[in-house]
Amino acid sequence: MGRLRFATLSVIALCAACPAVFAADPAPVAAAIETGSLGGKDAEIGAAARRLIEPVAAAAHLLPADALPVDGAAAVAPPKPTPEELDRTALSTFYQARGDAPLWVTGEGFTAKARLALAELQRAGDWGLDPADFKVADIKGAPTPEALAEAESGLSLAVMAYARHARGGKIAKPAEQLSSYFDRRPQWMDRGALLSALAAADDPAPVLADLHPKHPQFNLLRQAWLETLRAKTAKGVKMPAGAELKPGDSHADIGVLRKRLGVTVAEGASPEVFDERLADAVRGFQTLKGITADGVLTAETRSKLNQPIKGNTDQLAANMQMWRYIPADLGDMHVMLNVPEYEIRIFKAGDEVFHERVTVGLINKQTPIFSDSMELVTFKSRWRVPDSIKVREIWPSLLSGGGMMRQHGLEMRRESTDELVDWRKIDWSKTPMDDYVIWQPPGKINQLGIVKFSFPNKHYVFMHDTPDKHMFAWTRRANSHGCMRIRNPLKMAEVILAADKGWDRAKIDDLVKTGPDHNLVPLDKKIPVHIVYFTARVLEGGKIETFGDIYGHENRFALALKGQWNKIKVGPDHLEPVDEKTPPRIAQRKAPKAKSDDSVAGLINSVLGGGF
Template structure:
């Protein structure tokens, strides 16, 4: 073999023959025989590895061969067991294809590329990862300044494994299966790349650290949250915090020493008396009252009144009200999001109770929504909106026919008429009182709620077909939209002003005017399906922290507990995670239970949240309860 100045460490048995001293195999037959006849695992220590593998080395200047493919296979259940199986297999194939050419070491130790790689490992904390997860192996020289060849092989292999682990973690791989590991409502998956693609790209990259860091999410919110994390850890955010101790309830018109602290924390203007004259900084004026109310609304503190409470004080005393673990949890969720959200797309953020239409990165429309209750949660996923339906019917599912309608029919009454429902058989309306309901199966009859002012789905619904059977829709009852925390539905998302949402979507997709859309509502047929010319990505998300245009962190309640689950998973506290299961229901079940039927009071699904984030039972009874459910104001 010709001498060369470049170093090659043969990390596979394809480059050595353990049976023949000082012989390097040159044909595939020898390779196959070598790998099949010597399969004993090697110990982890350098000396033991050398004794067990006893690699034959032919060295000339910087040229060496070492058995790292063997090293990977022998330690699959030992030293390398913690690394992903796919990563190990990719590396075995990678080094075999390269004839063992090393990336990170030569005869004289670590190459500059290895040092660049290690820099990325050491600064992983800056990206919301843990640098301790990528601790590079040490490489110690012998007394004469040389390195043991098996030590070089071990370092080479581990650095490659760590590089693939970093790449996997940067794309969300620390929680490999959120749906099964955390909650069935978290229908997301890490956006991991093929490990062979990663290692091949790493070879081509001139700056190894920069390449690994380029695998982090590119979404603007991820970077904004990351900057907040860095500021929090550096203490610059803490320097802004004003600690306000607990104290008495304070109302506008009163004076107290803490008022000056509140004014500074909320950056409210100087105090002014109601007659317009200047006041002491300790006087609680109307300007500060408005600032208190705005802050409470922003943070979801209820009631959003002007009263200064200890809940308000504690929130202000935590700076922007966001913890490191909350930032890390939200950054982790961004690792599960698609790289391309869509040039024109819809974002639904459940903890925020908000839907946004985004075009070219700018928000062109946003609106309040009502989401699923704690027992009937709205799932987190992405899909494509394909259809908008004006004047929709609500088709009553069999479960409601049997539980809610059949008892009244068998008693000789007409519960359908009272509830504004219609029954058909083979496309013809039937007289429900003329049928023997002890002999006929109600499931064979079609029952629906016609379009109209009291229809559970309102005048429009937005369909993005998905396995969860949820969608966005109108509602005849708007009262719940005034509450800060709006987790009341049975899974679907109700929109406060759905026609404005339709304007934003159809104006972009079809070029329609508001007048055209209004005519569809007032004059169009029932079940009027409008197929979108271009399907629109819909991303139902669960971000409890986001950075607004002013650069401030807005935080929202962890209504379903997903932030806590993600935090526990990142901390390795898997056994403490309380997993949730998603019930199997049909689209009609969802529609009905968002409408008159509601989440049956027997399942304890009707809750609201007080200003301390505690779950409370809604107290509504009798006719009021029924009307809430009938006309869509229930759950």
């Protein structure tokens, strides 16, 4: 069995929060040190660390008996490694490649490089993270090899945790931990490349800071977050009028500037010297306020510093966290639909080329939050009723006379044979629905309207037109079964197909007028689609625009970031399969009276008229 290197260890204090399989007995280490079997400080640190980590490699005997295969039975697949375990594996490989040479300590304690890393971890709050998640015990007194091994491993694991949290790993599985509708994961991180970069850097702080999202809106939200915190801590601090000051200058006003921006001074340095860290804070503030971000304390900057921004820290932190899941590369041309805003935009080469109103899913039939790629535009599409609507809405209607089928001209086919069937001749109280599919043919009342935009996904949602144009005048437009309806879909088709195929609006209009039904137009190049959920956005000049938390995602993220998991209601998994074999209880009810047509029409409008 290959030996595991010291960086994957977590000594007793660190292993308290890890699975029991990672616990280590320090006795062999202490014995080795006491007997003098280790040579040299680095060798003592490496050997002590290896002794501490060795139980991990030999931990199979610690698995519960029911997890081990028995005679004649298939072996139980091991669980997927956790992010923390992946950290340990990467660190083990990293240290093995460097011959167990420590990264952060010498025989005397933490290096200057380690102190810089520790300082950056302590500033995690500047990025909306919790510094308590990255605590590392300091080395006190004359360090022993055991203490040095603990410090080395502790800082390495803390740095890896920081990196994961910067990419969204504080809430690693939001679809499971918060809501199945929030279908995102932390952005992928190359642990080996990160460790190599940290090893090569004299100052690890920029390497760690570079892990955070680069999206401009994330940076603006971060600056708004910092300003909101400063509004509390720097209350009453006024920036006086005065001369223009640049990095490197020394002036009494620099001390006031530090207080206003909450920037501490390095040990032994003068608070009245304009250092680079203070200049970075000034540049961030200038970016937020929409003025030249040169780090110079100009008259305009002085004036803006006396106009603090006050936002909601929980809301800003939640929105920053949601940005951490967004792909770093949105796509040269991409679609972004912000659910709480009820609006969609298309960007090309950084420019907005389309912007329209949309409607989204009901509170109990939400539009899921995820990213995928648009592959197909369909004109005059037929609509296959999703299984969830077929079972939960259409089947009860069939048991009560089939009003919904008639009202919307729906047709039924056997899925196994594709034959058209007469649904009126079937006893739906005794017939399962699993071999039947329901379609709505193209036409004026088709719920998909004239055009549909498809980006195949497990949620079975897409974007489309609608015959119910009046809904776009509503302020609150959450009224579908999850799909997104576009107010001007032909313009959207024009923008997409002009970029993809060079078509103009005349070509689009001709397809609508003379083209066949269910006319599929595959895209030559897939277009990234990002369904997002941002309830706060920073506008030019630092104004914070907010939107209603219609699905409660913001609140759940805010609670999770504060560790208040007991207050979060996750809700059922909306992707659980529906039962297509058991007739619904409505089978025991009486059929509705003829005069109830209006109420049936109302139901249809909410179920089908609102689109899927």
